[in-house]
Amino acid sequence: MTRRDWAMEVIGRVDPALIEEADRVRVSSPWRRMRACVLAAACIGLLSVSVVMAVNLIAGGYKSVKYIEDGFLHLGGEAYQYYSDLYYLEGGQPAFLPLDQLTEEAKALAVEGEAGGRNKSFSSWQRAEEFYNITFHDLHNNTIFDQLPPSNHSMTSTYVSSSPEGITSVWFSEHWYRVRGVPGLNLSIEAYVLTELMDMEGMDLTSGGCPPSGSEYSTEEYYGKNISAFIAHVKEPPRNDSSPTEYYSAHFILNGVQYKVITSCEEDIQQARELLIEIIDGF
Numbered sequence: 562m563t564r565r566d567w568a569m570e571v572i573g574r575v576d577p578a579l580i581e582e583a584d585r586v587r588v589s590s591p592w593r594r595m596r597a598c599v600l601a602a603a604c605i606g607l608l609s610v611s612v613v614m615a616v617n618l619i620a621g622g623y624k625s626v627k628y629i630e631d632g633f634l635h636l637g638g639e640a641y642q643y644y645s646d647l648y649y650l651e652g653g654q655p656a657f658l659p660l661d662q663l664t665e666e667a668k669a670l671a672v673e674g675e676a677g678g679r680n681k682s683f684s685s686w687q688r689a690e691e692f693y694n695i696t697f698h699d700l701h702n703n704t705i706f707d708q709l710p711p712s713n714h715s716m717t718s719t720y721v722s723s724s725p726e727g728i729t730s731v732w733f734s735e736h737w738y739r740v741r742g743v744p745g746l747n748l749s750i751e752a753y754v755l756t757e758l759m760d761m762e763g764m765d766l767t768s769g770g771c772p773p774s775g776s777e778y779s780t781e782e783y784y785g786k787n788i789s790a791f792i793a794h795v796k797e798p799p800r801n802d803s804s805p806t807e808y809y810s811a812h813f814i815l816n817g818v819q820y821k822v823i824t825s826c827e828e829d830i831q832q833a834r835e836l837l838i839e840i841i842d843g844f
Contacts (some may be wrong), residue, residue, distance in 0.1 A: 569602060579695035580823050590793050593737070596763040597778075599817040607729070618780055620782035620784060620790055620791045621650065621653075621790045621791040622653050622654070622788075622813055622814030622815075623651060623652050623653050623766075623767075623791065624651065624653075625647060625651055625652055626649070626650050626651075627651070646771065647769060647772075648769050648770060648778075648780055648793065649767060650768045651766075651767045652766075652767075653768070653814045653819065654766065654814070654817065655759075655761060655766050655817045655819070655823055656816055656817020657755050657757045658695065658731075660728065660756050660757055660758060662694055662695070663693055663728060664692065664693060664694045667693045667694070667721070667731075670721045670723075670728070671721065672723050675725055676722075676723065676724050676725060677718055677722075678721060678722045678723065679721050679772060680718065680719070680720050680721075681719050681721065681722070682716040682717065682719070683716060683719070684716055684717070685735075686735050686750075688717070689717045693719070695731065695754060697752055697818065698816075699714055699732075699818070699844055700750070702844070703840065703843040703844055704843050705836075705843050706843070709737055709740070709748075715736070716735070717733060717735040718733075719731060719732060719733050719734075724758055726758050727758050728755055728757075728760040729758045730754060730756065730759055731753075731754045732751065732753050732754075733751065733752040733753075733754075733825045734749065734751045735749070735750055736748070737749075744827070744828065745825075745826050745827030745828050746824075746825075746826045746833065746836065747825045747826070747833075748822070748836065748840075749822070749824075750821075750823075751821040751822075751823075752818055752819070752820055753818065753819040753820075753821075754818055755817075759840075766814060766819050768819060769812070770793050770810055772795045772796070773797050773798070776795055776796060777795075777796045778793055778794060778795040779794050780792065780793045781794075782839060783811070785838070785841045785842045785844070786844075787844055788841065788844045789813065790811040790812060790822075790841050791811070791812045792809060792811045792812075792837070793810045793811075793812075794807075794808075794809055794812065795807065795808055795809075795810060807825065807830050808824060808825035808830075808833060809824050809825070809830075809834050810822070810823045811840075811841060822837060822840055823834045
């Protein structure tokens with residue numbers, strides 16, 4: 562698998578050929594206004610740039626974090642300059658799921674004889690686990706997650722990526738609203754699993770974020786009771802006369818599985834942070 566294929570696996574599944582080079586790079590300051598290019602997130606960790614800051618052995622199971630501002634986006638042979646304070650984490654070490662562990666129904670989702678991907682939704686996270694025969698033991702040992710009821714407003718989304726030989730990765734995602742009955746307190750969990758068919762030679766797990774244009778954000782490293790996480794606090798600007806969106810996003814790796822947890826609360830953003838920290842400390 563090429564680095565281009567890998568970039569499509571990491572975030573967004575957008576061809577990284579869209580991004581050719583970065584023009585100017587510097588460290589992101591807290592709460593810096595930014596103008597993001599969403600497609601750039603697909604290439605997080607794979608841009609060839611000169612970075613003025615790289616912190617080794619950071620929180621969340623990653624080796625470094627880098628910040629990029631300003632570059633060029635290539636679409637249809639044309640180069641467009643974009644402005645962004647996107648952050649990306651790199652250096653995570655994955656675990657590989659034996660292909661034989663997947664159910665025959667799951668294997669049938671692979672695009673036969675070619676690289677590709679397919680979406681499949683389920684009524685709950687547990688139903689998705691049963692379908693693929695993948696159990697996220699770390700999540701189920703977390704009191705917060707294990708007490709979450711099945712969401713009444715959304716389903717568990719999964720995305721299967723495959724090479725000509727079979728499935729290379731499975732991505733899980735689910736949203737919960739009114740957590741603990743608190744109006745506006747929302748939670749989203751994503752998990753990313755690689756199979757033994759994923760060729761990771763010379764590459765590590767990467768993650769990151771690229772908030773919309775006009776957003777402000779800060780980042781921190783949090784060290785909990787048993788694990789650590791890289792946390793971003795994001796304030797997105799209003800859209801279509803709506804209120805601004807504010808949320809926390811945590812990135813971490815547990816036993817080779819990549820996780821992203823997002824919390825928000827319309828009434829009190831501090832409750833979102835408290836929920837996020839409680840989840841991290843629950844592992």
